[in-house]
Amino acid sequence: MAEAGLDAVLVTQNADLFYFTGTIQSGTLYVPVTGTPLYLVRKDAGRAREESPLRDIVPLAAMRDIPALLGAHGHPAPRRLGFELDVLPVAFYERYQKVFRDAEGVDASSLVRRVRMLKSDWEIAQMRAAARQADAIYQRAREIIREGMTDIELAAELERAARLAGHPGFIRMRSFNGEMLYAHVCSGPDSAVPAYLDTPLGGVGPHPSFGQGAGWRRIQPHEPIILDNAGWAEGYLVDQTRVFAIGELPPRLMRAYDDMLRIQELMREIATVGMNCAELYERCLSRAQELGYADHFMGPRGAQVSFIGHGLGVEIDEFPPIARGATDFVLAVSMAFAFEPKVVFPGQGAIGIENTFHLGPQGLEQLTFSDERLVTVG
Amino acid sequence: MAEAGLDAVLVTQNADLFYFTGTIQSGTLYVPVTGTPLYLVRKDAGRAREESPLRDIVPLAAMRDIPALLGAHGHPAPRRLGFELDVLPVAFYERYQKVFRDAEGVDASSLVRRVRMLKSDWEIAQMRAAARQADAIYQRAREIIREGMTDIELAAELERAARLAGHPGFIRMRSFNGEMLYAHVCSGPDSAVPAYLDTPLGGVGPHPSFGQGAGWRRIQPHEPIILDNAGWAEGYLVDQTRVFAIGELPPRLMRAYDDMLRIQELMREIATVGMNCAELYERCLSRAQELGYADHFMGPRGAQVSFIGHGLGVEIDEFPPIARGATDFVLAVSMAFAFEPKVVFPGQGAIGIENTFHLGPQGLEQLTFSDERLVTVG
Numbered sequence: 001m002a003e004a005g006l007d008a009v010l011v012t013q014n015a016d017l018f019y020f021t022g023t024i025q026s027g028t029l030y031v032p033v034t035g036t037p038l039y040l041v042r043k044d045a046g047r048a049r050e051e052s053p054l055r056d057i058v059p060l061a062a063m064r065d066i067p068a069l070l071g072a073h074g075h076p077a078p079r080r081l082g083f084e085l086d087v088l089p090v091a092f093y094e095r096y097q098k099v100f101r102d103a104e105g106v107d108a109s110s111l112v113r114r115v116r117m118l119k120s121d122w123e124i125a126q127m128r129a130a131a132r133q134a135d136a137i138y139q140r141a142r143e144i145i146r147e148g149m150t151d152i153e154l155a156a157e158l159e160r161a162a163r164l165a166g167h168p169g170f171i172r173m174r175s176f177n178g179e180m181l182y183a184h185v186c187s188g189p190d191s192a193v194p195a196y197l198d199t200p201l202g203g204v205g206p207h208p209s210f211g212q213g214a215g216w217r218r219i220q221p222h223e224p225i226i227l228d229n230a231g232w233a234e235g236y237l238v239d240q241t242r243v244f245a246i247g248e249l250p251p252r253l254m255r256a257y258d259d260m261l262r263i264q265e266l267m268r269e270i271a272t273v274g275m276n277c278a279e280l281y282e283r284c285l286s287r288a289q290e291l292g293y294a295d296h297f298m299g300p301r302g303a304q305v306s307f308i309g310h311g312l313g314v315e316i317d318e319f320p321p322i323a324r325g326a327t328d329f330v331l332a333v334s335m336a337f338a339f340e341p342k343v344v345f346p347g348q349g350a351i352g353i354e355n356t357f358h359l360g361p362q363g364l365e366q367l368t369f370s371d372e373r374l375v376t377v378g
Numbered sequence: 379m380a381e382a383g384l385d386a387v388l389v390t391q392n393a394d395l396f397y398f399t400g401t402i403q404s405g406t407l408y409v410p411v412t413g414t415p416l417y418l419v420r421k422d423a424g425r426a427r428e429e430s431p432l433r434d435i436v437p438l439a440a441m442r443d444i445p446a447l448l449g450a451h452g453h454p455a456p457r458r459l460g461f462e463l464d465v466l467p468v469a470f471y472e473r474y475q476k477v478f479r480d481a482e483g484v485d486a487s488s489l490v491r492r493v494r495m496l497k498s499d500w501e502i503a504q505m506r507a508a509a510r511q512a513d514a515i516y517q518r519a520r521e522i523i524r525e526g527m528t529d530i531e532l533a534a535e536l537e538r539a540a541r542l543a544g545h546p547g548f549i550r551m552r553s554f555n556g557e558m559l560y561a562h563v564c565s566g567p568d569s570a571v572p573a574y575l576d577t578p579l580g581g582v583g584p585h586p587s588f589g590q591g592a593g594w595r596r597i598q599p600h601e602p603i604i605l606d607n608a609g610w611a612e613g614y615l616v617d618q619t620r621v622f623a624i625g626e627l628p629p630r631l632m633r634a635y636d637d638m639l640r641i642q643e644l645m646r647e648i649a650t651v652g653m654n655c656a657e658l659y660e661r662c663l664s665r666a667q668e669l670g671y672a673d674h675f676m677g678p679r680g681a682q683v684s685f686i687g688h689g690l691g692v693e694i695d696e697f698p699p700i701a702r703g704a705t706d707f708v709l710a711v712s713m714a715f716a717f718e719p720k721v722v723f724p725g726q727g728a729i730g731i732e733n734t735f736h737l738g739p740q741g742l743e744q745l746t747f748s749d750e751r752l753v754t755v756g
Contacts, residue, residue: 012554012555013555014555014557014574018586018587022586023586023589024574024586024587024588024589025574026555026574026575026576043572043573043574043576043681044572044573044574044580044680044681045680046572046680046681047571047572047573047589051586051589059680083468085467085468085469085472086467086468086469087467088467088468088554089463089464089465089466089467089468089554090461090463090464090466090467090468090471090485091463091464091485091487092554093468094463107468107469109469152541152542153542155541155547156538156541156542157538159537159538159541159547160534160535160537160538163530163533163534163537164530164531164534166584166585167584168583168584168585168587168588169533169537169559169588170557170559170588172557176390176466176467176470177390177391177392177404179392179548179550181547181548193425194421194422194424194425195421195422195425196392196402196403196404196421196422197404198404198421202422205546206544206545206546207544207546207612207613208396208400208401208402208429208613209396209402209546209612209613209692210402210546210547210548210613211401211402211425211429234585234587235585235586235587235588302422302423302424302437303421303422303424314587
């Protein structure tokens with residue numbers, strides 16, 4: 001904050017509030033460049049006091065009261081004030097600008113996201129627990145996948161299992177218009193259908209009003225069944241994808257799966273401290289192209305996404321992006337990211353793998369651990 | 379749009395895109411004051427063409443291409459351009475402002491929301507189907523509620539049932555930081571705990587990172603078990619709340635339930651075409667105060683919300699608000715809204731009712747229809 005010339009940052013978005021306060025209440029957290037943060041809470045201040053370790057928590061009746069409350073807690077009026085402009089709607093920002101008439105508003109979203117990008121040992125421990133939940137859901141899928149069941153029937157059973165295992169049933173996605181369920185469960189040709197999300201796989205979904213994930217298709221033999229699911233523990237996520245099939249898959253898909261494992265292997269070799277995230281992306285993309293997947297890698301031709309991995313934690317789409325042009329991001333100790341090489345064959349299906357990794361002091365550690373072999377069921 | 383002096387509105391948010399295009403794809407819909415809308419689609423244009431009845435759908439490679447694509451389709455450069463500034467993040471708005479350098483940006487969110495506020499016969503038919511789904515979930519709850527089961531166990535079963543009945547598993551809430559599941563299922567004292575949402579009831583939830591709805595409490599006899607659930611059909615929602623109990627409830631809660639039915643009855647009498655929504659709110663609030671609920675109505679003291687009802691359809695929080703100060707909204711034919719008089723007794727529980735209504739040419743019609751008597755189970 002000092003480097004960015006900021007006097008304070010006003011944190012208002014749910015995921016950021018959870019990260020900085022340990023709870024999510026309606027209100028705003030004032031984080032000054034020096035001194036103690038002040039949590040101004042509309043609803044509910046009592047819960048904020050119970051759930052947050054922060055010392056300074058005060059009820060907030062109206063936004064116009066903010067300057068007086070800051071003054072009463074010894075905070076001088078800020079001249080340069082940071083906001084999460086990547087997520088804050090314009091109408092809210094304009095209201096804050098009226099409250100802080102004499103302050104210059106600055107985009108602090110990158111700053112906030114870069115703080116959150118580096119995970120503590122405690123956060124990584126939660127993500128390890130989330131990996132155990134992701135594995136339990138994968139194990140449950142092994143048990144229940146049957147020919148003729150719909151993708152939605154499979155999803156409903158896995159979502160129920162996740163919920164009983166503690167999953168809150170909600171995935172936070174930072175992107176504007178980001179909407180996501182616990183898991184994407186898609187079989188055969190449906191797994192190759194692109195959707196509006198910035199994800200390599202989309203899925204048909206139950207209806208055009210929610211055209212992603214599981215649809216009404218019945219699972220058939222000899223086609224890939226994709227389970228891309230977000231395990232959860234104590235507010236933290238991991239991301240894992242595994243593929244199932246009833247009987248054998250066509251040779252092209254089998255070969256593609258092995259090739260995606262090869263790209264994961266390449267990433268494991270080169271993802272070391274100091275590696276630029278754009279270079280990591282380009283080298284893995286080049287390998288996919290060499291292997292013959294230029295028109296299939298990370299989405300069907302015309303709907304390919306420009307990343308192979310993404311940071312994650314409280315949100316499913318955190319820093320760093322392992323993406324085209326992500327030259328501002330260099331791998332460093334304490335980062336965590338998902339890596340998901342996948343290929344899509346329209347009309348046939350999608351295949352690939354995803355795991356969540358952590359860059360520890362001893363190098364890359366894999367947090368998700370479910371068996372990486374294709375699962376043949378039935 | 380002509381009245382507001384707008385040359386066009388740029389629609390980008392998922393719910394609005396679904397309303398105006400019949401699909402949700404990543405991109406933007408350009409709606410000119412005269413002429414044919416143009417849907418500019420990043421991902422996926424093929425799906426947009428399959429799912430949308432709109433004629434003019436073109437792929438969009440980059441935002442900077444928008445002016446040229448508009449020109450190629452005969453649209454003059456807009457001078458006053460509307461945006462959904464209630465939901466559009468500042469960073470996106472700034473990018474659009476660079477694309478439309480010569481246009482003045484105007485907040486069109488109220489305009490968009492007022493168009494969506496009036497429901498067609500087709501939309502009401504979907505909401506009737508959604509009411510049937512809400513009733514099916516209520517019936518399922520009657521069957522499965524048992525002493526000793528946790529609220530989360532009950533929620534998991536009901537969510538599974540809703541999913542198998544077609545519910546996509548995602549509820550759209552327009553408010554910034556709005557997050558919601560299919561249903562809030564809360565029992566006893568947990569039902570009286572306020573949360574960050576702008577809702578009369580909150581719930582403890584599974585964890586401070588998602589502190590709303592069902593938690594780990596076990597259902598006991600003689601306490602209210604609240605089921606507030608959003609039925610879904612073809613992208614449309616209804617909202618319904620019913621209360622269950624194992625054995626009898628304490629007299630104070632029984633009386634409060636009857637009193638909430640009385641407030642619903644008052645609303646049914648006075649909610650006619652031409653009634654101001656602020657007045658409707660004030661008259662129902664006054665009745666609640668007369669009945670002795672000043673400190674309990676629509677939330678526990680200190681966390682009371684300032685509304686008793688809300689429009690709904692594609693989103694759970696549409697216009698009109700039946701709320702303090704909602705003087706700009708007057709009941710008119712074709713509106714649909716949920717009405718939810720509820721009271722909260724900290725340490726004991728919450729109780730109340732919610733139904734979804736439609737103002738038809740013949741007057742107020744109730745869309746949700748589950749039995750309104752308190753359900754005694756076990």
